[in-house]
Amino acid sequence: NHYVLLNTSDGNVHQIRISEGLTATQLGEKLAAQLADLGVQGSIDTTRFADDNPRLYALDIAERYFMALNSAGRILEQFRAEIAGERDPLQLWPHHFDLAFVVLGNKKVSSVDGDFSSQITVGFAPNDPGQPSPYFYVTPFPFEEKLTHNKLPDGAVWHTAVWQGALLPYPEIAERDDAETQIMGFLRAAYEYEKEVI
Numbered sequence: 001n002h003y004v005l006l007n008t009s010d011g012n013v014h015q016i017r018i019s020e021g022l023t024a025t026q027l028g029e030k031l032a033a034q035l036a037d038l039g040v041q042g043s044i045d046t047t048r049f050a051d052d053n054p055r056l057y058a059l060d061i062a063e064r065y066f067m068a069l070n071s072a073g074r075i076l077e078q079f080r081a082e083i084a085g086e087r088d089p090l091q092l093w094p095h096h097f098d099l100a101f102v103v104l105g106n107k108k109v110s111s112v113d114g115d116f117s118s119q120i121t122v123g124f125a126p127n128d129p130g131q132p133s134p135y136f137y138v139t140p141f142p143f144e145e146k147l148t149h150n151k152l153p154d155g156a157v158w159h160t161a162v163w164q165g166a167l168l169p170y171p172e173i174a175e176r177d178d179a180e181t182q183i184m185g186f187l188r189a190a191y192e193y194e195k196e197v198i
Contacts, residue, residue, distance in 0.1 A: 024051035072124035079187045098125035105198025118198035138190035139165025150193045156186045166190035
């Protein structure tokens with residue numbers, strides 16, 4: 001409904017209408033103030049959202065994006081239900097607004113940032129600086145170059161710049177009557193290859 005809603009377990013609801021064209025600074029300040037009113041305390045780094053440029057809110061684009069997320073979410077939930085083992089719930093990640101879930105692997109991986117469990121992330125992302133269109137993806141951590149020797153379904157590619165994994169661009173399936181079947185085929189194939197490395 002084009003609001004940011006804050007719902008508490010005791011029934012309090014606060015809302016901010018985001019279609020008013022608030023700047024990032026205004027939206028951040030309103031959100032911080034409402035959190036404080038609800039008793040949520042903490043340190044907020046306001047420089048992370050400080051931007052006084054006017055923002056236009058494209059309501060029609062937001063509604064199309066919401067419809068795309070609903071469709072992608074239904075497909076991802078169907079695929080998630082096929083996978084055995086420990087996996088996170090499907091969620092919207094605020095960094096790039098991709099809809100994804102993570103499957104945990106059995107290996108421990110050391111990196112400069114610490115020790116992590118191996119994993120595969122499965123999701124749908126809007127276009128980002130590295131891609132001109134939305135896409136479905138399956139990406140393992142750690143990534144092994146040998147994965148790129150496996151053939152993916154038609155239209156899908158191995159992506160190795162910035163992040164590594166399998167990618168199915170939205171334009172490859174947008175006009176197809178069997179788009180959902182094609183997406184599921186891509187997810188299954190990429191996951192089968194990648195689960196061998198985690």
